[in-house]
Ligand SMILES: Nc1ncnc2c1ncn2[C@@H]1O[C@H](COP(=O)(O)OP(=O)(O)O)[C@@H](O)[C@H]1O
């Protein structure tokens with residue numbers, strides 16, 4: 223409990239720190255709350271005078287007090303308008319700012335940490351957690367100041383009217399929070415669990431939408447539906463008791479308020495009968511009591527609502543506190559000239575005793591090899607052997623757990639990520655295309671490039687003619703409700719995106735694996751253009767791509783089992799030879815059964 227409490231205060235502190243640019247706004251909002259507390263007292267007092275003027279049959283006092291009331295009501299309306307308006311703008315601004323910084327953090331954290339989250343979970347942290355966490359500060363804390371002020375003002379006024387009668391109102395104010403205490407503790411637990419189930423629901427919905435093809439192909443609809451029904455049940459199991467608790471709490475509030483009003487009417491009436499109180503005072507008491515229950519019950523709820531905000535705040539900070547990529551110290555101090563030479567591309571890249579695992583298990587185990595500049599280095603081997611992982615290490619998406627990767631003798635960990643990545647183009651089996659136009663998708667490769675360069679890259683990648691045949695040509699939108707591209711078209715678009723980067727180092731991860739033989743030929747041709755004169759690292763499962771490589775590494779279970787040229791490895795008659803033989807007999811079999 224103690225630890226949890228401390229963590230909550232840390233979250234609150236963190237949120238307050240993030241809200242620092244808005245402290246001026248909070249001060250103004252608090253001042254407006256003070257004005258509004260003042261006018262509430264003013265309204266109550268003028269009301270008392272109006273009623274007393276009426277019972278005293280004093281028409282001039284009646285008129286002047288009505289006039290006074292009008293002025294107060296106008297001031298009150300203005301203050302409320304400003305307060306609602308400012309709070310609304312503040313809400314939007316501060317939430318947007320926090321979302322921007324959270325997204326910035328997501329863009330900079332280590333892939334290893336990102337891998338642990340489902341995408342729906344991360345989306346919900348930006349979309350849902352940020353606004354709710356921000357509300358904790360914006361509304362709850364400013365509200366706290368306003369409510370306390372209002373209660374103090376109103377009580378001071380009541381005490382000045384009649385001390386004992388104030389007891390009734392005081393009982394209401396004290397009883398409500400007291401009654402709510404046990405409810406609040408219960409509700410807090412429910413709120414956290416409800417959030418967890420909601421996230422699980424979102425993940426299922428996302429799987430249903432994004433995996434639509436698989437869902438249909440494997441007839442998974444009943445299974446998914448069953449799971450979803452189960453989640454909805456879980457949600458209801460949390461939501462229904464929560465609603466019950468909320469309803470009971472709310473009604474108890476109401477009963478307490480009614481009791482207080484009866485006390486005021488009864489005891490106040492008794493005082494009036496005995497000439498110890500004016501009638502107007504009773505009206506003032508009733509008005510103030512009605513006004514005071516709002517801030518009082520809000521104060522009582524404050525802890526609960528703040529809990530929700532803090533629960534979301536902890537989800538927010540969990541991501542905010544993830545370490546940035548490359549947060550460790552550089553491996554060795556290096557000269558700027560050396561870095562420049564290293565990213566210049568004409569340098570060999572060496573892996574020295576590189577080991578790596580996504581989790582506990584090792585995926586690469588003590589890999590030693592050199593990638594020669596301006597040559598084609600190929601990786602082959604069974605699936606799961608660690609080929610793609612090795613490429614990810616070269617991309618600096620992940621860092622080796624052990625060993626070191628050097629470019630021109632300079633450790634990658636000493637080269638700024640941005641400079642290193644700026645000279646790489648990466649083409650994967652399933653290229654990710656962004657929602658937007660065809661033009662934009664090529665431009666993502668080099669955001670500063672000109673229109674001519676975009677067109678030239680498309681031509682080199684062999685996709686220009688296709689683009690010109692689409693409805694809006696380069697401006698045609700792709701993705702959701704846009705153009706649907708075939709595998710080969712997507713791949714050529716991603717090759718155009720690689721071309722425009724003018725990369726020094728080309729990383730290709732089975733770029734033609736998902737294509738039919740016709741598309742493969744077209745893409746292979748485009749790739750051939752792209753590879754010219756560039757350091758190329760290619761993972762290929764087709765013989766045609768691999769046999770012309772300058773050097774082939776056969777990677778198995780995270781180790782280099784064999785290396786050499788195609789010729790050398792065939793003569794060795796080892797694992798590579800066996801793989802080639804198997805694939806050849808496989809394709810012969812395919813040919814014979816097909817024909
Ligand atoms: N993002 C990841 N998180 C956890 N494990 C991964 C991840 N990517 C790959 N792996 C695992 O690492 C091993 C090597 O995978 P990979 O490098 O993709 O092999 P290859 O490309 O040779 O088929 C596999 O066991 C795979 O399951």
Ligand SMILES: [Mg+2]
Pocket residue numbers: 609610611731
């Ligand atoms: Mg792979």
